[in-house]
Amino acid sequence: MRKKYSNGILVRTCKKCKKQISDQSIRDYCPECFEKVQAIFDKIDAYLKEYPGATAFEIEQETKIPYHVINNFVREGRLIEIPNEYLNMECKRCGCLLLSAHYEYCPVCREKIKKELEWAKTQLTTHVDAKMHMTQRNKNER
Numbered sequence: 001m002r003k004k005y006s007n008g009i010l011v012r013t014c015k016k017c018k019k020q021i022s023d024q025s026i027r028d029y030c031p032e033c034f035e036k037v038q039a040i041f042d043k044i045d046a047y048l049k050e051y052p053g054a055t056a057f058e059i060e061q062e063t064k065i066p067y068h069v070i071n072n073f074v075r076e077g078r079l080i081e082i083p084n085e086y087l088n089m090e091c092k093r094c095g096c097l098l099l100s101a102h103y104e105y106c107p108v109c110r111e112k113i114k115k116e117l118e119w120a121k122t123q124l125t126t127h128v129d130a131k132m133h134m135t136q137r138n139k140n141e142r
């Protein structure tokens with residue numbers, strides 16, 4: 001809780017925008033900032049429900065929520081850090097650090113792999129579905 005004296009009166013300010021908030025407020029944020037913070041927290045919460053035990057590094061990569069924001073929730077006690085055993089996990093394609101047990105590849109490589117698979121699929125279906133026609137040349141030769 002951030003407390004500051006202004007003209008001898010104790011005032012509380014929003015942790016984010018530094019706007020003055022009611023001394024009775026149960027939160028460290030003004031209502032607007034609390035809503036924003038809550039929306040980010042909900043995103044992390046939803047991600048963790050889908051991928052339990054995700055590391056902050058993974059959350060940052062997947063949700064684009066900066067690590068220091070995630071860390072803030074830890075400091076506020078809304079998230080708990082537990083030691084993880086995925087420290088040596090690397091992307092199987094480019095070798096970058098993953099720190100995640102949920103993925104074999106980093107987001108960049110996953111995107112590339114997806115595109116490659118889609119491309120491979122179109123290549124495959126072209127061959128399988130295409131109707132075969134004799135070329136004019138073959139008819140003439142007969």
Ligand SMILES: [Zn+2]
Pocket residue numbers: 014015016017018019029030031032033034
């Ligand atoms: Zn605020």
Ligand SMILES: [Zn+2]
Pocket residue numbers: 091092093094095096105106107108109110
């Ligand atoms: Zn990669």
